[in-house]
Amino acid sequence: MAVLAALLLALAGALVAPASAATAGPVRNGVSQPVYSYTKAVRETVWVDTGLDGDGDGRVDRVAADIIRPSEPAAAGLKIPVIMDASPYYSCCGRGNESQLKTYDSKGHPVQFPLYYDNYFVPRGYAVVLVDLTGTNRSDGCVDVGGPSDVTSAKAVVDWLNGRAVGHSARTGGTAVTPTWANGSVGMIGKSWDGTVANGVAATGVAGLKTIVPISAISSWYDYYRSQGAPLYSGTPADLAGDVESSGATSRCRAEQSTLAAGAPYSGDWTSLWQQRDYVASVAKVKASVFVVHGMQDLNVRTVNFGQWWDALASTGVDRKIWLSQTGHVDPFDYRRSAWVDTLHSWFDHYLMGVDNGIQNGPVADVERAPDQWSQDAGWPAPGTVQSAVHLNPGTLGGTSNSGSVSFTDDPSRDENAWAADADRSTPDKTVFSSAPLAGDLRLSGSGSVTLTVTPSTASAHLSAVLVDLGPATIRNYAGSGEGIRTLTTRSCWGTSGTGDSACYLDTAADTTQVGATVFSRGWIDLGHYASLNHGVALTPGTAYTMTVDLAATDHVVPAGHRLALTVAGTDNGLIDPPASRPTLTVDLSRSALRLPLVGGAGSLHVPAKPALDGPGLTSLTARELPLGAAAFR
Known part of the structure; x- marks a missing residue:
């Protein structure tokens, strides 16, 4: 093991610029390299104290953070950054086009990490942390649909990764766990509710959050359920909480359900509940760079959400990038896969590893003009x-x-x-x-x-x-079942597969229609x-x-x-x-x-x-x- 550690340290020193050698993964020609073993990666769960007691049981709520990280960097004395996706969907609904769920072995250790982030980025020197929001899957507390519990449960993990919160080896306590392997740099990513939480955490100004990638995300929950007083066809926050909360949370979270129902009147009034869930109001606190991705025909999370967030971010001076597709509520992995993975790779390399790859100086906006036809602009809205x-x-x-x-x-x-x-x-x-x-x-x-x-x-x-x-x-058939994409029967692989966690995903193609x-x-x-x-x-x-x-x-x-x-x-x-x-x-x-x-x-x-x-x-x-x-x- 000592020989392996020395070899890896020498390899990293040969590939990484001296200024980042202590914290970054191996980099060659401006790109982090897949030199670490995915199959030997450390897989663990840490339960992090949130400081809240949302379910009123007299105990501090703890959220489950499932972690996968390469084992070699710690042995070589290197600390690594984190890609984090905090979600309520890991046990109820799944993530991605294939609705992947988290899976665990007989001892409760994580096996499948949904989506390709772990398969692709762990070999390149990143840890991937998937957080169960309060009230969902293996976390304590109650779902509050974008409110303080949602945001705090994810923020607490960022704090833990930066030494400001307490982590435990078990939900009931166990031993204290310290992330000695982490360098404190965190990037949050996610689609829909997941990306919404990334917006909310960024709006707290939490130290250590270096970038967010909100995909089809909400910036103000009022604008998900209402439009200038008019009720939209989106159900209610209480309904949504009931859809995702764990079975144990259903009985203990009735008070939170009542609060959600009372605070979101059908009248469309701008109540304190909505004000509490308006991240645009706190945009001045955002310090992280922001890579916005949205479908311009998204009739689930309507485009007012990205538009007002993007415009408000202009006053903060943070680095921004935006992709706008002609799809509905669709992840870019499913409509522009190769370009997306390459771009996201460069984005994380720059903002989490400090790689000077120039992505911050490239085009700000990519816009889909027709199915699979894209243009680029130096700013957005377009210059002029x-x-x-x-x-x-x-x-x-x-x-x-x-x-x-x-x-x-x-x-x-x-x-x-x-x-x-x-x-x-x-x-x-x-x-x-x-x-x-x-x-x-x-x-x-x-x-x-x-x-x-x-x-x-x-x-x-x-x-x-x-x-x-x-x-x-x-145009893309955004009104169709795939909201602009067709899922094919072939697969392509993005990273390294392991037992119980494949890196190969069903391919997609544009679903088009004549109008x-x-x-x-x-x-x-x-x-x-x-x-x-x-x-x-x-x-x-x-x-x-x-x-x-x-x-x-x-x-x-x-x-x-x-x-x-x-x-x-x-x-x-x-x-x-x-x-x-x-x-x-x-x-x-x-x-x-x-x-x-x-x-x-x-x-x-x-x-x-x-x-x-x-x-x-x-x-x-x-x-x-x-x-x-x-x-x-x-």
């Missing part, structure tokens, strides 16, 4: 983007001012796809504003908004606003929250109300020859719940405004000099330009 006010007139985007009025009646049976299909046909449930066919490509990059002055006929009303690209296209129109940005409101999100009120029929609908972040090119359209309607079936009544709504366009993030500003929106014969036209389109980000957040 300007918030531009575009005028609204009945039937058209354009003119020299906003004028006229339009009316429609809420029809809860209709949705955004039906509206888009009927864009050129008058129907009573919507109003459409469209340009003539564009003379050149038009790119929208970022978040827009539409301010509407609306008079309802009843005491309650919901509004939907969607941006549509009117024209034929081949005549593409909805690419959306927003929904409850008009009863026109004055404040804190408390909705009954509307007075016949009274005009003004409210701004936030159009969620996107990056889309409307090609030359296509038309850009804004649809305004009531209930977007399948995405928001209908109001208590079925109002007719009249929109005063002279007191309304559309603001779009146009690359090149309003001058980039070129239309023919004469209106087209096959659709709504305009002879000119004027707009005044506003500073980027001028639209209100809420």
Whole structure:
């Protein structure tokens, strides 16, 4: 063993720059190398004190952290960084396209670590730590759906890895465990709830968290369940907690379940529960670099979540990178596998091992333009983007001012796809504003908004606003079962396999569909929250109300020859719940405004000099330009 340790130390010294030799894994040509044995890796579980007693049993809650790490670095006197995925899904639902669960041997030692992170990164000198959030799998406590318990249970493990928390060899106590093998540098990663927790932990400013990679993640839980007062089709936090909590937690966590139910009223009010779960509000504390990944057609974790998080992070000065796909709620491992693994590898090497590989100086944004076709930008929103006010007139985007009025009646049976299909046909449930066919490509990059002055006929009303690209296209089938991907029967391997933990995963391919129109940005409101999100009120029929609908972040090119359209309607079936009544709504366009993030500003929106014969036209389109980000957040 002594000879092996000496050999490994010499090898590491030959491969790693002297400044990082004491802490980094072996590096050659700017890339960490797979020189360590995966099959001989140390597999252990440590239970970490959280300082909480969420289940009220009089004992401090402990969370289970399953660890896999190469055995050789410690023998060679090297400390290593950690890749951590904290999740509620390790026993109930699984992770990845194949829904992998954690598995254990007869003595309770971890065998299968879901996803490829362990297979790929452990041989390269990283530890992988998978944490069961409180109330799930083998952890104590109660699930609180993004609240202090969720965040603290993951933060406690970061603290333990940095010597600030106590770890134990058993759930009931055992002996104290100290991570003498860890160098204190932690990167958190995960999709959906997992990535959401990474956002929440970063927003605590915890020392030692060097980077996060939130994939399809929530930045404010209100915006998962509500949209400016309108209830979304997402169930309730109490339902979600019940779905993931361990069997033992079900009976002891009834008080937490009641708290979740009471704090998330169907009314859509902005309660203290939501405020507690708004990580954007604490963005100033973020010190970690952030690599955001999101599907622009994600109708589970809607894109407002990445957009507001990304925009808020700009004020912190932390390094940022972003990938935006045309998929729904899908991991990049399943739509751009090889490029993703290489990019993530470089990202972790730089921010966790200190490798000077230049990734922080490369393109900031990768955007999928068509299935498997990507472009890159030096920043995001794209350089040259300007918030531009575009005028609204009945039937058209354009003119020299906003004028006229339009009316429609809420029809809860209709949705955004039906509206888009009927864009050129008058129907009573919507109003459409469209340009003539564009003379050149038009790119929208970022978040827009539409301010509407609306008079309802009843005491309650919901509004939907969607941006549509009117024209034929081949897109990812984000509405399909795979949300834009097909799972194949072949497998490819990413790292080293071990007994009970394969590194080989089912391959995927793009699932595409032909469409005549593409909805690419959306927003929904409850008009009863026109004055404040804190408390909705009954509307007075016949009274005009003004409210701004936030159009969620996107990056889309409307090609030359296509038309850009804004649809305004009531209930977007399948995405928001209908109001208590079925109002007719009249929109005063002279007191309304559309603001779009146009690359090149309003001058980039070129239309023919004469209106087209096959659709709504305009002879000119004027707009005044506003500073980027001028639209209100809420």
